[in-house]
Amino acid sequence: MAQTGPALRREEITVGGTGLSVLTCGDPGAAPLLLLHGTFWSRVWQPVLPQLASRLHCMALDFPGFGRSGGELDEAEATIPALARTALQAADALGLDAFALAGHDIGGGVAQHVAAYSGRVSRLVLMNSVMFDSWPVPAVERFRDPAVRAATTGEQLLEARARSTRGAVARELSEAELDDYLSPWHSPARVRSWTAMAAAADSSYTLDLVPALQAAAVPTRLVWGRGDEFQKIGYARRYVEEIPGSDLVEVAGKHIPTEDSPADVADAILQHLAH
Template sequence: MSVSSQAERKTVEVNGTRLSYLEAGSPDAPPLLLLHGTFWSRVWQPVLPLLAGELRCLALDFPGFGCSEGELEVEEASVPALAKVVEAAADALGLDTFAVAAHDIGGGVAQHLAAYSGRVTKLVLVNAVMFDSWPVPAVERFRDPALREATSTEDLLAARTKTMQLTVERPLTDEEINDYVTPWRSPARARSWMAMAAAADPRYTLDLLPALKSAAVPTRLIWGRDDDFQKVTFARRYVAELPSSDLVEVAGKHIPMEDSAQEIAAAMLQHLSGPL
């Protein structure tokens, strides 16, 4: 799997499992944890070199995703369960408080951390799940255990390969698509993806709203405005209802980092370097 030369892949042991993460930036810089959803840390690769001059970026792979070891069961793949994994990873990395940037279902995990942990200093949500925007039908159908049992590794790999071009505005090369989908050649990672899909439930982002509003963590939403999976209308609703939040719309679809890396990095740095 390709990795930017300005980011180094490392591992940290969390609850007995070695988790992989991409690190870029000085160890003395303010820490930023970057979370993925139904993809993996590869989604952050285009912006890491642009953030590394000011931040210590740590793009984590959840258990059973990307380059991490382990395999998620459905009960381990819920938003609250994954939030516990992130807190344990932060402890293992020696982080007390930290900023969080999150994409897709990782955005649900990030909102949970912002609402309940007391450790999130600032938040960036990029084309993230929120309110009842999720799960989309292609994900929701994996709640059916019979479907999960009947879906082979090859089936899931083919589906993820087909989905990739729908997530980015510019044409992806075959090499780029292969780089994104390579983890799902592993049966354990394919099963982990299906577990995350089965655990997807909007109550996790609906029930936390009172606590999220009370916490009022400074939040910037950055959105690929042509996303067919997580509509920009939900982002506009978020900034209308949640205190201390704003929205930057950019060109792109569900993974806008591939289309608007410069604009996204600039918007992130402006938000994360401002006063608390």
């Protein structure tokens, strides 16, 4: 059945001289929600954007060298603090002062950094996010070795991304869906950007954030596919115990629960942001 609801649009902003793509949906006059990705791209948010856009102006950013954005990340630009600066510059370019923020995977680590230090995040959503020492997972950590990065061809990375994407979703993706997810990594610049993000993956960033997150106490909802094999739900439960103002909604699915339980994910986000 064809999806109904607000139309998805691609817009471009300029950050540091680079054109960044933003997948948008909803009334620009509605309350803003900025959404961040990690080792995937803005495609992970696509299934829930029409439902979220019934009440929100949704803006799912592609970081430089990811998704439909231009540019290319190197290792220094792909750390969580550096990506947090990029996210805030993107918020400036979008005309956002205070805003709700959602993050998935490493994008959730970036979102934690922005929430902890910027003073601009009204409410936070973390979906199957890295946190504490939950990351990097072995499939990412191996790329911290320069020899592995140098020896990896674009074709090998594409195959690895295909395996990871299939493993991130409980249901079977169609060939068209999988091709869509993989489409960015036919570009050598995007392959290099992905390996740079993997090389920069370091749990010290999220561990160091804990005191600032506790002090900031930004109202936070964790939305988690309980079958995630990459970011285990035990970390989400620990976050709720240690970070004031946070709660957890578990849904059916794995690492990308927007594909497995889109209505439940969107409901959990909307309920949190309605307060």
